[in-house]
Amino acid sequence: MEKFFIQPIIDLVSGRVCGGEVLWRPNDAPPSSEDIQALEEEASLNIAVTQDSFIFALQALERMQSNVWLSVNLSCQYIGSGKRFFRPISTAVGDLDALRRKVGRRLVVEVTERGVAGHHESAFINELASLHSIAVDDFGTGDAPLSHMLNLNFSKVKVDRSIVSGIDADSYRQRFLKWLVSGCHAINVDVCAEGVETESEATFLRRIGVNQGQGWLWSKAIPADQFEDLTVPSEAVTESLGRMLNAS
Incomplete structure (x- = not known):
């Protein structure tokens, strides 16, 4: 194996x-x-x-x-x-x-x-x-x-590190992620952020309701x-x- x-x-x-x-x-x-x-x-x-x-x-x-x-x-x-x-x-x-x-x-x-x-x-x-x-x-x-997701029975979305990295200082990506979290929670889907490396990033993610984090932090x-x-x-x-x- x-x-x-x-x-x-x-x-x-x-x-x-x-x-x-x-x-x-x-x-x-x-x-x-x-x-x-x-x-x-x-x-x-x-x-x-x-x-x-x-x-x-x-x-x-x-x-x-x-x-x-x-x-x-x-x-x-x-x-x-x-x-x-x-x-x-x-x-x-x-x-x-x-x-x-x-x-x-x-x-x-x-x-x-x-x-x-x-x-x-x-x-x-x-x-x-x-x-x-x-x-x-x-x-x-x-x-x-x-539209590829419409026929999929999913319960979690994992946000790529390219969106998460430096998000505590990027207002555009902050708006995008807030929109995503709101939409996912409306359909009972959790959000997990990948590639979290700083406490400041984690603090922002926590503040907007991201459920889970994964990364070298x-x-x-x-x-x-x-x-x-x-x-x-x-x-x-x-x-x-x-x-x-x-x-x-």
Whole structure:
């Protein structure tokens, strides 16, 4: 199985770890530009990494036994209708149906707006949504029309770091994000900001009602066992995260 780390995601109201994103870390390090290119261009590698990330997340969520959730990335361009997607996963997991039902909404599947343009892709994503949560990833990038999201049963929007970085000093992007937060909350969709690096950015995001934050302000991606240490009873989570960051 491929190697994965988890980047903690923070609830901006409580300041505690509420979830994490599963990230591919070949050789225990961020993927090189060559690795990323291969992942984007080679269908077999992309599907294998995605399947392994599902196995990793399902097994980690079963161990954690808490309300903490994990998200995995799905490239719809290589998945199609998804008919064969779960076959290798069912070989690695003793009772796939029972485990998927057990983790339920705690497994979050991240897709991009552009990735769900086709009928087969959106149908597969909505089939996943019957058990798991769906997040629209990298919102604010690319040229995909918002109409791609109309047929998608999603419960979270992740705002790209290109929008978040320096937002505490950019009035135009502030207006854009306020509009997005208002619209998402009107349809009961959470907003997560990616790439948060300063306390000032986090303070602004918190002020306008962004639900969650992810970025190096709190933590880089860390090994699974370290992340699982953060899934302790809630009163100790903030202390654990601070101790881990200080140690690194």
